[in-house]
Amino acid sequence: MVQFLTEYGVFLAKSITIIGLIVMGIIAIVQSIAEVAEAEKEAGKGEIKVHSLNEKIEAMKTALSKAVLPEPAWKAEEREAKRKKKEKGRQAKKSQKQPEAAETRVGRVYVLDFHGDMKASAVEAFRLEVTAVLSLAEAMDEVVVRLSSAGGLVHAYGLAASQVKRIRDRGVPLTICVDTVAASGGYMMACVADKLMAAPFAIVGSIGVVAQIPNFHRLLKKNDIDVELITAGEYKRTLTLFGENTDKGREKFTEDIESTQELFKDFVSQSRPGVDIAQVATGEHWYGTQAVELALVDELMTSDEYLVSRSEDCDVFEVVYQKKKTFSERFAHVAEGSLDRVLLRWVRRLQRPQVAD
Numbered sequence: 001m002v003q004f005l006t007e008y009g010v011f012l013a014k015s016i017t018i019i020g021l022i023v024m025g026i027i028a029i030v031q032s033i034a035e036v037a038e039a040e041k042e043a044g045k046g047e048i049k050v051h052s053l054n055e056k057i058e059a060m061k062t063a064l065s066k067a068v069l070p071e072p073a074w075k076a077e078e079r080e081a082k083r084k085k086k087e088k089g090r091q092a093k094k095s096q097k098q099p100e101a102a103e104t105r106v107g108r109v110y111v112l113d114f115h116g117d118m119k120a121s122a123v124e125a126f127r128l129e130v131t132a133v134l135s136l137a138e139a140m141d142e143v144v145v146r147l148s149s150a151g152g153l154v155h156a157y158g159l160a161a162s163q164v165k166r167i168r169d170r171g172v173p174l175t176i177c178v179d180t181v182a183a184s185g186g187y188m189m190a191c192v193a194d195k196l197m198a199a200p201f202a203i204v205g206s207i208g209v210v211a212q213i214p215n216f217h218r219l220l221k222k223n224d225i226d227v228e229l230i231t232a233g234e235y236k237r238t239l240t241l242f243g244e245n246t247d248k249g250r251e252k253f254t255e256d257i258e259s260t261q262e263l264f265k266d267f268v269s270q271s272r273p274g275v276d277i278a279q280v281a282t283g284e285h286w287y288g289t290q291a292v293e294l295a296l297v298d299e300l301m302t303s304d305e306y307l308v309s310r311s312e313d314c315d316v317f318e319v320v321y322q323k324k325k326t327f328s329e330r331f332a333h334v335a336e337g338s339l340d341r342v343l344l345r346w347v348r349r350l351q352r353p354q355v356a357d
Helices: 002-042 053-068 071-097 099-104 123-134 154-169 185-190 217-222 247-271 288-293 303-311 327-351
Strands: 046-052 108-115 142-149 174-183 195-198 203-205 285-287 315-323
Touching (some): 046 053, 046 123, 053 303, 053 315, 108 303, 123 315, 142 154, 142 185, 142 303, 154 174, 174 185, 174 303, 185 203, 185 247, 195 288, 203 288, 285 288, 303 315
Parallel strands (some): 174 195, 174 203
Antiparallel strands (some): 046 315, 203 285
């Protein structure tokens, strides 16, 4: 009897343990599903991040000073930097307490980045960054856009250029810096600037429109394959991928392309009246040094050089809109990093010198 009760007790304990683990597993799964749902719900949301470029520059200067200067010298520089920071803080508090002194405050420079692809995908974050900056920027401030784009879809870059134009229309000085490329739709954005700067070998221009469509009609016809295309409206479809294109369709398509080019040329002419549009609207691109001569840009200078110079007498802030990642995106990022670390360890192990037997 005692043995039976002992075995029964062990069986009961195991059963309770198994049931408990199953229940805990179900609870964990339900919680995970809830977290994923909440994360997906929050995925479309993000927040504006602001970083002081003055502090970045000062931190780099301090680190270098400590490395190369004698201790008394870099300590003296550190004390002077702290004194200037305190003085700037006192002036800021004074301007807040005395509204009449607000006009004498230190100017602010807001730095935005735009890295364009074919669809100008960055405009989704860029438009929110512009909105945030315009909620505070005044005429005594400045917005600097570091632009890099080789262009893309007309309607996408039309929207991006309109976002840049919002800054200029509000009367806030707008400077655009091109370190690598601002071509086609990228230049459509860049030409809006009050002041346009480019690095000496940056690619600028390409004021033109291009479109190409492959046609498989002859291949399909050769294999006895018919394609029916039904439209309502004479020019609903001008050129097609699979149907037989007509001279009338080609003529209309060319007309649409030329109309878009005229809009592009008018936009550049209005934004930069000093440009000889007939000379530059050929679809060609130029390097920065050539672009200055053609009045496509105003000055040769990199964004780094310009922002460092502005930081000497202004407060410079980098403004970035960061979208929250979903749970699956965060998990994928962690998993990818873990895999990379495992592969790196294996590569290093294989690269170790081996001792022959």
